[in-house]
Amino acid sequence: MTTPGEAGAAAAPASVTVLAGPTAVGKGTVSARIRERFPEIWLSVSATTRAPRPGEVDGVHYHFVSEEVFTELVETDRMLEWAVVHGRHRYGTPRGPVEETVAAGRPVLLEIDLSGARQVRRTLPGARFVFLAPPDWDTLVDRLVGRGTEDAEERERRLTTARSELAAEPEFDVTIVNDRVERATEELAALIGVGV
Template structure:
C-alpha cells in the first residue's frame, strides 16, 4: 500500500519476550509521535491495575473473541502463556495503511509469525532486554503476576529470546526513550521503499 506521494506505507511489527517492555515502548511512541498509528490488541484476559479498555487493550469475552475469530476479523491471534487469547483486528490496520500512515503493531512472537505470513513486506523488529537478569528483574518487579504465572512467563521468555534471528532488526530496550526513538526512525525513515 502506498501513501499519497506514492511511497509505500510502513507497517512495523514489534515483538519480543514477555516483560521486555513492548507495551511501554509502544506507549512512548503513541504519546510522543501521534503521526504514527499504534494498534490496540484485543484480549480475553482481565485488565491489570491502571489499564484502560480501548487504550491498552480492547478487553472482550471469550465468546466475543471467538465470534470475531470465526469471521476472519483478526490479522493474527494467539493463546499466550497457555491462558488468555490476544489478537490484532484486521480492519483498522488495513485502513491506516491504505491512508498511507505508518503503523505499529506491538504483539507477541506467535502473532508476529502469523503477520509475516499475511504481510511479509512489513518490517519485523525484535525488542530485546539488555540482559536475562534485567528481564527477570522487570518481570518480578512489576508485581502483577502470581508466582506460578511468573514461572510460566520466564519459561516462555527463554524460548522467545531464541527467536531474535527471525526478525529484520533488533532493538535493545535499555532506555525506553532511546528504544522508542530508534523504533520511530524505522517507521518514518523509508523515503522510497521498504527494502531492507
C-alpha cells in the first residue's frame, strides 16, 4: 500500500532510494530480501560502532568499526550521513561506494535512520525517500520484543525513539506498510524500477 506521493511513484526511477522508518519495523529484513531477490539493486552497507548481533557478518550487514575509526571517517568527510542512534551508538553511510555505484549507473538503496535520511535529503535532494511503516503500533512493539536482542531498558529507549520516528512519516515521498515482508519487498523494488 503506497501512500502520500503515489504520483511520485510513477516518476522516473531515482538513482538513490533512501529507506527509513522506526526501530523494529523490518528495514533490515526488507533490505536483506532486496539483496537476495534483486541483486541488480546495490545495497549500501552502513558503518556502526555497536557490536554485532548474533548472525551479523562484518562487511555484509554492517562495517563494525571502533569509535576512533568512525571519528576519522567523519572528520575526513568520508561519510554521506551519520548519526548517534538511540543515544548510544553511531551509524553512518560511507560516501565513496555510493558515489561510485551511482556513477556506474546502478540503482542504490540506502537503509538508514531518520536523522541520516534528513542529512541525505540535504546532500542528495534528487533521491527518493521511502518510509517503511508498521501496520500498527502493537505490531511494532511485538516485533521489537520478539526480536529478543535488547534488554527491557533498551526496548523502552527504542520505543520512545520509535514514537518520534513515526511522526516523521510526512517528510517522506512514499510510505510502504510492512505488513508482509514479501509484499513490501516487491513494492520497494518496483519503486526503484526493478521488475518483479
